[in-house]
Amino acid sequence: MEPARRLSPMLERMWGREPAPRRGPRPRIDLATITAAAIEIADADGLAGVSMGSVASRVGVAATALYRYVGSKEDLLTSMADAVVPAPPEPGGRPWRDYLAQWTKAQRDIVLEHDWLLSISRFAPPLGPRRLLWLDRALAALDGTGLDDGEKINVASSLTGYALTDAALVHNAGSGFGEFDETDIGGVSDYGDLLAEVLDPETYPALSAAVRAGALGGVEGWVDDEDFRFGLGLLLDGVERLIARRASEGRTR
Amino acid sequence: MEPARRLSPMLERMWGREPAPRRGPRPRIDLATITAAAIEIADADGLAGVSMGSVASRVGVAATALYRYVGSKEDLLTSMADAVVPAPPEPGGRPWRDYLAQWTKAQRDIVLEHDWLLSISRFAPPLGPRRLLWLDRALAALDGTGLDDGEKINVASSLTGYALTDAALVHNAGSGFGEFDETDIGGVSDYGDLLAEVLDPETYPALSAAVRAGALGGVEGWVDDEDFRFGLGLLLDGVERLIARRASEGRTR
DNA sequence: CTGAAACTATGAACGTCATACACAGTAAGG
DNA sequence: CCTTACTGTGTATGACGTTCATAGTTTCAG
Incomplete structure (x- = not known):
């Protein structure tokens, strides 16, 4: 009477539900290993550094080998997003x-x-x-x-x-707001200055008042x-x- | 005494601050037109459909022509993110x-x-x-x-x-949670069923209680x-x- | 013990894409 | 008129995600 419900292959792997293979060579890698490697790369070089190639070579396999454990790069990112999360704090009877x-x-x-x-x-x-x-x-x-x-x-x-x-x-x-290149900053040192530079007090009355009052002095402080x-x-x-x-x-x- | 502060070229264009060109052919396109085209594509085909090529051909120019108005695709996305926003609601003296x-x-x-x-x-x-x-x-x-x-x-x-x-x-x-392919759904129809399938009541006591109580019946309702x-x-x-x-x-x- | 079956990793190949660069065409200024 | 400034094009490149046929490896059945 148990209906044989099937999850996506990706979810089964994330939950360790895939049956161990009964034939063939032992897998040299693992979703967990792949994911861990990808996370290390992302931590070091940012998400831009995470490519199927870079991850694979860090694990020590060819790029295309990953596709046996991951349906797509999207899947890998999903797995990463779950795997980085550590255990939640202990409740300990607090309010x-x-x-x-x-x-x-x-x-x-x-x-x-x-x-x-x-x-x-x-x-x-x-x-x-x-x-x-x-x-x-x-x-x-x-x-x-x-x-x-x-x-x-x-x-x-x-x-x-x-x-x-x-x-x-x-x-x-x-990180410099990602809005203008550091080489282009010129005299504008921070968010407040930048807004002051650009805002027209007539169309942005409340905001430019706040800027003028220095509410946005430094972004670090903001x-x-x-x-x-x-x-x-x-x-x-x-x-x-x-x-x-x-x-x-x-x-x- | 006015310090000649310089914004990034991208910001200057977004605020219409770039000086009109005094020589050469009249520009056939425009940051606004490019951005609008990109937005239309994104609305229709999703962000995946937005490539420099697709945007350019919708505007009627070669792909590389865009780079005269946009420093990078990133810039284009930034411009899109601002341009989609309509005017804010009118205050009208409400609380x-x-x-x-x-x-x-x-x-x-x-x-x-x-x-x-x-x-x-x-x-x-x-x-x-x-x-x-x-x-x-x-x-x-x-x-x-x-x-x-x-x-x-x-x-x-x-x-x-x-x-x-x-x-x-x-x-x-x-949109189907993006977590499993529709072809793979099988018997599992929604979030609640899926969690019920996967959760171990010992490690997820509160959550599986909630699932069992039907708190997650349908995602649409959630x-x-x-x-x-x-x-x-x-x-x-x-x-x-x-x-x-x-x-x-x-x-x- | 043998051979089929199940499974793993590989390498080459493809298509897409962002981007760089040199160049040809075009309008205005002297 | 010719120089100058500027615009759009074509070609080229390198990176990347993904597919596919293939070779190699382990286990199970007979």
């Missing part, structure tokens, strides 16, 4: 807010350590073992808050999204750890309010 | 919360209409004329709330980030408009609380 704060910050830091994740994350619903473990821990932390499962998942999604966007901001702020906690606070305050509302609903009903 | 809600939703809808934006957005601080207009309106909407400029910008960033991640979720939920408002509500509640705090600080001090 949900403390845990989720750490949980979110940890996610952001992972992205910052592997900035190439920013170019991959399509934000597909997670299907890999490591990412799902994070989701599980977030749900667990929200146990007993009175939220229903759907709400818990939404909270987790929002927090993950926030971690990602903040990481993107920090990353792009640090987005930092304090700002992360700021936005995170907004979200968590919102969650807290929702939980309170659910609690009062539960009582009065 | 900040109403306006920002519409502002954020509008951003999400833009991304949904042009899903290729998801593959571009590096989340660089905006430097194009259209995106900066959106930022300006958000700051304007927060005038009189007692927040300082930095806080306003952070709020706007958080909201933009949320719009983007939510759009990504909706998009990926609708992420939709209501969920967008949910997450948005969390953020705006947080903002509201911050504003209230600032207001009370202002009084007592």
Whole structure:
């Protein structure tokens, strides 16, 4: 009566579900090895350095050998995006807010350590073992808050999204914004100066006022750890309010 | 006394700052035309269809002619990411919360209409004329709330980030998650079934409980408009609380 | 023990693409 | 008119993802 449901070959490999081959030469490589090699390259040379050729030669096989373990380069990137993720922090009986704060910050830091994740994350619903473990821990932390499962998942999604966007901001702020070449910077030293250069106060009244007031003095100062906690606070305050509302609903009903 | 600051050639073109050529043949094309053509292709065939060749032939020139207006394909993508953005909604004297809600939703809808934006957005601080207009309106909407400029910008960033991640979720939920090929789906019809197939209840206790309870029945139902408002509500509640705090600080001090 | 079957890695080949460069054509200024 | 500045073209190149037929290797069946 068990319906023989079949996952995609890629998912089966990510979950270690493929049956061991019963004939032929022993595989010299492995999805895990390939993925690890790709991650090392990406960490060192950026995502641009990750080509089927470079990954293969680091593993010690021909480029085309990878296709026995990976349907396409896209598949490889998907596998990388799951494999870089370490184990989530331990709950340790803390209140949900403390845990989720750490949980979110940890996610952001992972992205910052592997900035190439920013170019991959399509934000597909997670299907890999490591990412799902994070989701599980977030749900667990929200146990007993009175939220229903759907709400818990939404909270987790929002927090993950926030971690990602903040990481993107920090990353792009640090690396010359990627908008103009360093050789072309000339006299314009930072974001604020650049905006001042370009904005017409009539069409951009509020923004140019802020620029003039120096709110954007240096980009390094614009987005930092304090700002992360700021936005995170907004979200968590919102969650807290929702939980309170659910609690009062539960009582009065 | 005016220091002759120089922007990157790309930025100058995006802001229409390049001096008109005084000699030679009249340009047959234009950064705006090129960008528009690229956007049309991306809307129709996805970002994969956008190559220097395809864009050029749609404009009616040779592929290499584009390089006179665009430093690289990257530049073209940057220009596209600014040019798709329409004008922001009109404030119309509404309270900040109403306006920002519409502002954020509008951003999400833009991304949904042009899903290729998801593959571009590096989340660089905006430097194009259209995106900066959106930022300006958000700051304007927060005038009189007692927040300082930095806080306003952070709020706007958080909201933009949320719009983007939510759009990504909706998009990926609708299109078969991009995780397994349709030919490989077999019996597994949706996200919930797939997780049920793969999760071990011992290592994923909270998540598999939620799955078993049917919280993930259908992906279409998982992420939709209501969920967008949910997450948005969390953020705006947080903002509201911050504003209230600032207001009370202002009084007592 | 033998041979078929199952499986692995290889190398050559293909098509696509971004980009560099030298060149031919064209408008304006002196 | 001829120089100067500028525009679009054609050719070429190198990198990359992917396909395919093939040779080599291990196990199982008889």
